Amino acid sequence: MTSFRISAALILLAVAAVPAAAQSGVQRANWALAERFSSENVSRVISTPNVEANWILETDSLWYSWSDANGRRFHLVVPQGPRRQPLFDHQRMAELLSSETGAPIVAQDLPIEDLEFEEGARRITFEARDIRFAFDLADQTLVRLGDAEEEEEEEEPREWRRFSPDSTAWIYAEEHNLYLVTVRDGMQLPAVQLTTDGVEDYSFGSRDPDDDRGNSGEGGGNRSGDGDRAQPEPDSIARRVAPSLTWSDDNQAFFVTRGDSRGIDVDLWVIDVLAEPRPELRTYNKTLPGDPVAYRELFVYRLGDASLTELPQVHRWKDQTLTEIHWGASSDRLRLIRRDRPWQNLDFIEVDLNNGAVRTLISESMSGARLEGGSGFGNMYQPRYLAKGGDFLWWSERTGWGHLYLHSHNGDLKHAVTSGAWRAETVEAIDSTRRVIWITGLGREPGESPYSEHIYRTPVDRPQLTLLNPGDYARDASLSPSRRFILDNYSRIDVPWVSVLRDGNGRVALELEAMDISRLEALGWRPPEPFVVKAADGVTDIHGNMWKPFDFDPGRRYPIIASVYPGPQSEGVSSGFSANAAQQRLAQLGFIVVQIGNRGGSPKRSANYRNYGFQNLRDYGLADKKVGIEQLAARFPFIDISRVGIFGHSGGGFMTGAAMLVPPFNDFFTVGVASNGNHDNNVYSDYWAEQNHGLTYKCVAIDEEADSTRNGNDSDGRAAAADDDDDGVPPDVAERRRIPGDGYCAPDERVDWEIDVPTNADVAENLKGRLMVAFSDQDNNVHPANSVRLVHALISANKRFDMLLLPGQAHGFGPLNSYFQRRRDEFFAEHLLGDDSSRTEAVDIQ
Numbered sequence: 001m002t003s004f005r006i007s008a009a010l011i012l013l014a015v016a017a018v019p020a021a022a023q024s025g026v027q028r029a030n031w032a033l034a035e036r037f038s039s040e041n042v043s044r045v046i047s048t049p050n051v052e053a054n055w056i057l058e059t060d061s062l063w064y065s066w067s068d069a070n071g072r073r074f075h076l077v078v079p080q081g082p083r084r085q086p087l088f089d090h091q092r093m094a095e096l097l098s099s100e101t102g103a104p105i106v107a108q109d110l111p112i113e114d115l116e117f118e119e120g121a122r123r124i125t126f127e128a129r130d131i132r133f134a135f136d137l138a139d140q141t142l143v144r145l146g147d148a149e150e151e152e153e154e155e156e157p158r159e160w161r162r163f164s165p166d167s168t169a170w171i172y173a174e175e176h177n178l179y180l181v182t183v184r185d186g187m188q189l190p191a192v193q194l195t196t197d198g199v200e201d202y203s204f205g206s207r208d209p210d211d212d213r214g215n216s217g218e219g220g221g222n223r224s225g226d227g228d229r230a231q232p233e234p235d236s237i238a239r240r241v242a243p244s245l246t247w248s249d250d251n252q253a254f255f256v257t258r259g260d261s262r263g264i265d266v267d268l269w270v271i272d273v274l275a276e277p278r279p280e281l282r283t284y285n286k287t288l289p290g291d292p293v294a295y296r297e298l299f300v301y302r303l304g305d306a307s308l309t310e311l312p313q314v315h316r317w318k319d320q321t322l323t324e325i326h327w328g329a330s331s332d333r334l335r336l337i338r339r340d341r342p343w344q345n346l347d348f349i350e351v352d353l354n355n356g357a358v359r360t361l362i363s364e365s366m367s368g369a370r371l372e373g374g375s376g377f378g379n380m381y382q383p384r385y386l387a388k389g390g391d392f393l394w395w396s397e398r399t400g401w402g403h404l405y406l407h408s409h410n411g412d413l414k415h416a417v418t419s420g421a422w423r424a425e426t427v428e429a430i431d432s433t434r435r436v437i438w439i440t441g442l443g444r445e446p447g448e449s450p451y452s453e454h455i456y457r458t459p460v461d462r463p464q465l466t467l468l469n470p471g472d473y474a475r476d477a478s479l480s481p482s483r484r485f486i487l488d489n490y491s492r493i494d495v496p497w498v499s500v501l502r503d504g505n506g507r508v509a510l511e512l513e514a515m516d517i518s519r520l521e522a523l524g525w526r527p528p529e530p531f532v533v534k535a536a537d538g539v540t541d542i543h544g545n546m547w548k549p550f551d552f553d554p555g556r557r558y559p560i561i562a563s564v565y566p567g568p569q570s571e572g573v574s575s576g577f578s579a580n581a582a583q584q585r586l587a588q589l590g591f592i593v594v595q596i597g598n599r600g601g602s603p604k605r606s607a608n609y610r611n612y613g614f615q616n617l618r619d620y621g622l623a624d625k626k627v628g629i630e631q632l633a634a635r636f637p638f639i640d641i642s643r644v645g646i647f648g649h650s651g652g653g654f655m656t657g658a659a660m661l662v663p664p665f666n667d668f669f670t671v672g673v674a675s676n677g678n679h680d681n682n683v684y685s686d687y688w689a690e691q692n693h694g695l696t697y698k699c700v701a702i703d704e705e706a707d708s709t710r711n712g713n714d715s716d717g718r719a720a721a722a723d724d725d726d727d728g729v730p731p732d733v734a735e736r737r738r739i740p741g742d743g744y745c746a747p748d749e750r751v752d753w754e755i756d757v758p759t760n761a762d763v764a765e766n767l768k769g770r771l772m773v774a775f776s777d778q779d780n781n782v783h784p785a786n787s788v789r790l791v792h793a794l795i796s797a798n799k800r801f802d803m804l805l806l807p808g809q810a811h812g813f814g815p816l817n818s819y820f821q822r823r824r825d826e827f828f829a830e831h832l833l834g835d836d837s838s839r840t841e842a843v844d845i846q
Helices: 001-016 020-024 031-036 039-044 091-103 149-153 518-522 582-588 608-613 623-634 652-660 686-694 731-737 761-766 785-796 814-833
Strands: 062-068 071-078 084-087 113-117 123-126 129-138 143-149 168-175 177-184 245-247 253-260 267-272 280-285 293-304 321-327 333-339 345-354 358-365 392-396 404-409 413-416 425-431 436-442 455-461 475-477 485-492 497-503 510-515 529-536 541-547 559-562 592-596 639-649 673-674 696-702 748-756 772-775 802-806
Touching: 020 731, 039 582, 062 113, 084 510, 091 129, 091 245, 143 149, 143 267, 149 267, 245 321, 253 392, 280 623, 293 321, 293 333, 293 652, 321 455, 333 802, 392 425, 455 475, 541 582, 559 582, 559 623, 559 814, 582 592, 582 814, 592 623, 623 639, 623 652, 639 652, 639 814, 652 673, 652 761, 652 772, 673 814, 696 772
Parallel strands: 559 592, 559 639, 639 673, 673 772, 772 802
Antiparallel strands: 062 071, 071 084, 113 123, 123 129, 129 143, 168 177, 245 253, 253 293, 267 280, 321 333, 333 345, 345 358, 392 404, 404 413, 425 436, 436 455, 475 485, 485 497, 497 510, 529 541, 541 592, 696 748
16 A cells, blocks of 8 residues: 555656646747847848949949948949949958058958048048048048048038028028018128018927027028038027928029917827936827817918918818929919818819919819828829929829829820829839830739839830839839939849849849848748738738748647738738848747738728728728638648737737727637737827728808807817917907818808727727737827727726836837837747746746
8 A cells, every 4th residue: 555655656746747838738939949030140141131222423323332241342333334343442441441540440341331422423431430531432542531420510500591592582480480581783681571470389480599409390492602601600590490481493482381280289298207306298299080280371472572472262171281382384373282181182273373363283082982192191192294384294093093194284184194903103203305204013014913013114195114124023123313224122022132233124234132041041041931812802812921930840730920010001011021020030939920911901002902991990901811811721731720819019009909809800819919009099190090090070050159269270179269369360360261161061061070980998898818918108109098098998897918018118119129029929929839938937038
């Protein structure tokens, strides 16, 4: 009996000695492999990816630097020939720099930065070891110019004038108002004050001389050729700034805009809890969806007039935006684009300054969707003139695809320059004499990815496109100044970068470089794999990329994690080659990591694709993610569809939160990490929600008595300031600005904007899986309230979740990002692999 008890005890001890992972079948995260292929380690064994286009002055020659296993070299490319040669004798340069700096420098690692060509390309200047040098390329001599730090300290005097093209007149702003100075017979006349009503929040420009940042604005104008630039700034002009305005070519007029934000409070705050000795409140401006916005005035001044002339007739819609303001064929004509606030209508108009008449040249509208804002929400709608006063090119999605159209100067349509089921993206260059253009296009070539870019050349009068850089690749291409050559850098997610110089017909004139990844491959590195699946409609192609562990075992079942960004200004799916993508390291722990697109995720396809998520900003992309992953699991037996993770930052954090909370996706995605997500788009930027979810309105009858107390900028009563002081718009000004019906309603009605974007907090009670909410408290892009509101809702719903606060950091987490990534990776390892060893083991991944 005693013997049996001893044997049993030994058996129990033996079982206890077996690692927990072996007992449960838990898969251990491979931290060692992940560290081997960290971004820092990968960067040590790869070369420069591609050639940067440093065109030399206005010539077709270029220079570039290249680093690989043989060191760093500087090259000169001369298209005539063509030939590539060293920019200089590297050994001689090393000897000269060693002599000048007193430090040992080798030819393979020249510390040259900020290189520039000067004097007709006969010499270069650069910085090395904090010293500025000039090098004569002909006689190979080096001259020391001075310490780089001293040059930085010798800043040019602040320019406070906007000069006419011939410098015979200039404008400046002081204490919010405009002043004009003219020169007659070589004599500078006294300044003339053009405006008197400028105040804070209704200003042409102002400056506190104790504030080095100033408020100088932007815009056109030329610098003077006089010799006072190196003199100290007199106290008499310390408060003057250069306003944002543009002169006409004939020197006779300028236009200028002014915003009126009096009575509008769009302040937001974050608290710097790490500030010493006391936490500090940091204030910044942030317009939220539906907030009142500044009224934008447009003025013209013509020399000889007593004052500016306002152009209120350009206003068609309440809260509209004025863009692309420019002079027409003469200083008697002003052209601009007015766009309504919901981004559904715009006009390209011309104002006759002699009689004030407004003529609409082109109108665009989009029903049940928004007009294209461009990647990054730029402006796709802008006229590109073949010559001043002549025909212009206009981009439009009027057929459902982005294309270019040729219009006469008066706006009449001549014909389409591009057409078909593909997208003309940008006009790269125009040859006005030959009436030839170069454009970038996507999706035109059969069998290629819709995201593969190409440069095309075509005459505008009889369009016939010539493809200049063939191949199914992502690209970073640049036309030479004469457009006779193209520096073409191309790659794919699974093909390293190659750089070539092409001639004007697209033929390869010179092979320049190819990215060397041989040392990386020797370590066992493998590229990600691109794939195509169908969207939830069963028709639309969705593109994606897959990363596998480099110790991949086809007989093993792996959890799958989706790295997401919903768009719509970016697909969130990489096209070009990257040897150290963020998804790669996570995959090495023992996951299949994928990027996968979704309808509504990119502006670079059709208008239908781009606008798919309109008025459904919270979860429009999740159905395509889910069915895409299901197709991958059916295609590849090594994917374990029962263990699905998801993560993303910013918009990707918002999408991750929705995936974990919105049925039926909360049953499919079991683990999520949402970082700095805009979980409540009602407290995110106005442009994001209003463009992509949709700003609607209702027409409200005007109550004359009540309306007489309304602020001219107010659309919903939130900015109520009716008195005639500096804090609000005077009633007579507000009435003068009122558009009958606000451009949308009956003349006796006004618009009330309405927007209510569904939030992740609304569905917090639906959480089933494991969710980590990570955010930073200094984020002035996606305010911390977005995450805090979700956290509050989860607590109120009695849900268990993880929260990670990154104190003192802005939107990107800054130096704490590596800590966040470690915590994210541990979270997936614990809840998808069942491996929580990192909680008890000291695993050094640095």
